[in-house]
Amino acid sequence: MNLRALLTDRFARAFARVTGSDAAPLVQPSGKPEFGDYQANGAMAAAKALTGDAKRSPRQIAEQIVAEVQVEDLVDRLEVAGPGFINIHLKPAFLAGALKTPPVEPVRSPQRVVVDYSSPNLAKEMHVGHLRSTIIGDALARILAALGHTVIRQNHVGDWGTQFGMLLAYLEETGEGSEELKDLEDFYRAAKQRFDEDATFAERARAKVVALQAGEADTRALWHRFIQISLSHCQATYDRLGVTLTLADVMAESAYNDDLPAVIAALEARGLLTVSEGARCVFLDEFKGKDGKPLPLIVQKSDGGYLYATTDLAAVRYRARQLEADRSLYLTDARQALHFRQVFAVAREAGFAGNGLSLEHQPFGNMLGSDGKPFKTRDGGVVKLNDLLDEAVARAYNLVGEKNPELSEAERRDVADAVGVGAVKYADLSKNRTSDYVFDWDQMLSFDGNTAPYLQYAYSRIQSIFRRGNLDDAVLAGEIRLDREEERTLAVVLLRLQEVLEQSAREGYPHFLCSWLFELAAAFTRFYESCPILNEAEPVRSSRLALSWITAERLKLGLDLLGIRTVPRM
């Protein structure tokens, strides 16, 4: 149930009758407990819009809304405060009943949504630079799916380009069974070194590129095997990370190769193509470069080669026509903002995407170290994703042993995995900044405060209650009483899940869900600290057990949607 939408709907009717306009009621959760559970802030803006005889003060409007609005089934009382705020105090009986409805329900108009995320370069091993796209994209994909949308994951991996010539030449040298392939980063570095130091090797590398592009069979086969190996590395990392991507979601750059001449031809047919300095470009008036000169989107180099702009245009067309998408989300770093603005504009101009397809770049910044500079290892290298996870899990392993020495070795390892990986993901997902963000081992792995372990801990404490008390269907089906303030607050937070998910999905911000989870865990822990459960007499005991059950269910659901595990005990 989307409580906010329900209240908005009721108040919108009243606003319409009172003001004669479609003024927005602006219903939102209240900032402070004394202002009720929700508040409607639309009276001030509505008053401003009225003129002449209809002119009234915001307070008058608010009073009239309160008299007019039909919310007897939901609301205990309404009050007008300040310049014209309407504070909404929900009815405990309504809250208790609403808790019995499903935690998430499908939206009214489901869409087909492409989520383009992760997209590593297969020439190298996955490093921290891929983390944000991968986990933010995966969380959004899960959230969208939970809301009933049809999600089409697209892993637009980089499997094409000149660096593959070098890699293939080196692969031929080392042999396909080479031990060196176990570490693609080292492999790449070794190949690069050969390329830089040995002119005949460099020549072979360049020849490989030509052979690859010409579709020479042996080279293609070698390339294909390299790609498969690299993809299997990626898949292992996805599995570790709890990311839902599979090989079936891979839609590599090279998959569009055959389509690129057709893209150029289509641009030509539309009269969009201009040859400038030997390159084929699209100039649109809205893009200006240096000195106000027109800024091109280059789609074909002077040597005839294609660029990522060409591939991206082909991908837009594919998503519009073959995938029939309503939305296409691009999870890439913020530096590509101009590129995507251009690609989207050209795609519209060329008719590759109609009004039915919403193209949305969801940018994010780089990961910085605590010194404010790009996040690197001590010796300045890139941090591999696997190394990062190893470190996180190792720290968690030590911490788990410290906090709970009674766990078996197997369980300790399992908890360490859930906590370590969860901490890394949550640290990122809980931030909304589209600009750079600071990655700090100590802060994230301290597991205090607003972190995944805090949420996981709240969950496992609830499981502990269930292990000690008898929990059966009758208890869960029983009436929920919300007499204590802590119980009421918990109920209101619990009921916000749907609206939070819809907001996250709409705006592409999983951190809304994180904030909600943290609020939920905090609300539960306060309830837990001050309201006895198992030692309480009936019927309160059953009511509190049911409330705990619903909390656990939704904590787990929320964490699932972030791709973070829960454990029964920690």
Add this chain to the structure above:
RNA sequence: GCGCCCGUAGCUCAACUGGAUAGAGCAUCGGCCUUCUAAGCCGGCGGUUGAAGGUUCGAGUCCUUCCGGGCGUGCCA
């Protein structure tokens, strides 16, 4: 030069088409384990939201100028 993003407590971050007294966590100080997990809870300290103007009932949010930082700005992605 031009364009985009950013600047909030000592640190890391919130603040939902402009809403009430700008909120959390970390750090720090002080309380709470003889009852369901103390990875917890309660409380204190901490702010001229980079600066100055403007718009209005109301500005961290919108506009202008300036300061500081990041990124982008034709044949990498």
